[in-house]
Every structure is written in structure tokens, then in C-alpha cells.
Amino acid sequence: MPALQGWLSVAAVMCLIAAASVNAQSMLSGRVIAIADGDTLTLLDASKTQHRIRLDGIDAPESGQPFGNRSTQALSDLVIRKEARASCPKTDRYGRQVCQVKVGGVDVGLEQIKRGMAWHFKRYENEQSPEDRVAYATAEVQAREAGRGLWGDAHPMPPWEWRKSRR
Secondary structure, eight states, X not given: OHHHHXXXXXXXXXXXXXXXXXXXOEEEEEEEEEEEETTEEEEEOTTSOEEEEEETTEEOOOTTSTTHHHHHHHHXXXXXTSEEEEEXXXXXXXXXXXXXXXXXXXXXXXXHXXXXXSEEOGGGGGGSOHHHHHHXXXXXXXXXXXXXXXXXXXXXXXXXXXXXXXX
């Protein structure tokens, strides 16, 4: 019996380690090679593996939505063909890694909000650090008050509402 208990203990520890690694935040680095829209990009790492990344904490206008092309271009201007580091706490239902991406130390998602190119995605704000949550919310208020980007429109439609209306 003691041998069985020993094996069970080892198995339990292995399960805990596996569970911890699933929940661990992955770190990626590489060159941004493509932009899908104002909140989605593709990063090519050193092993030539492509990672489709959804920017954490923001939601940008969709491609077919008013201001969608400008948001996409703004993200491209910030990151295309540049080296980036990504901190990825989760994967979304489409298989994209959800990451905070930095280029030259600049948080790309936060910069999209500051420029009025995206909304702070409050639906998921509880998953952000308290510091990021405050920074993103403040940046959105400041962009809105200054009428930057999509906030120049009298009634910009949030992408989550636009997607819902298209269903």
C-alpha cells in the first residue's frame, strides 16, 4: 500500500504542475508581420512560428464598421515590421492568444485607446491589473473629451454593439 500512496502523491503533484502551467502567462517575442484589424496582429517568433494575437483590454472597430480601416492603419503604424514583446494570460474562443503587446516599451493597446482608435473593453477589465484598468479607462476618457479618432464622431458605435446588430 505505501508504494501505491507514493505513486498517487507523485501523480497528484504532476497534475498540479500541469494545471499551473496551463494557467501560466506565456511570454512571446518576435516581429509583427501582419495586422488583421485594430486589435489583432500576427507575431513571428525566432522559431518562425506565427502567433495570432488579440490585444488585451481593448476592442477596436471592425473592418466593415465606420472607422475600422483607420483603426487598422493606426495599429499597423505602431507595430508592423517591428520587434514586439507579448505577455499572454489567456487564449480566446477563436484560438488567438490574448496579450498585452509592447513595442519599444510602449503598450500598444493603451496607445490605440489614447489615439482614439479603440475602446477600453470593460467587459474584461476585471482580468486586467488594477494599474492597467485605471490607465486604459483614463486614456479612453481623455481621448473622448479631446475628440480624438473615433471620438470625433457624434455617436460612435462600439464594436460589440455593431457585431450584435449584424447577427
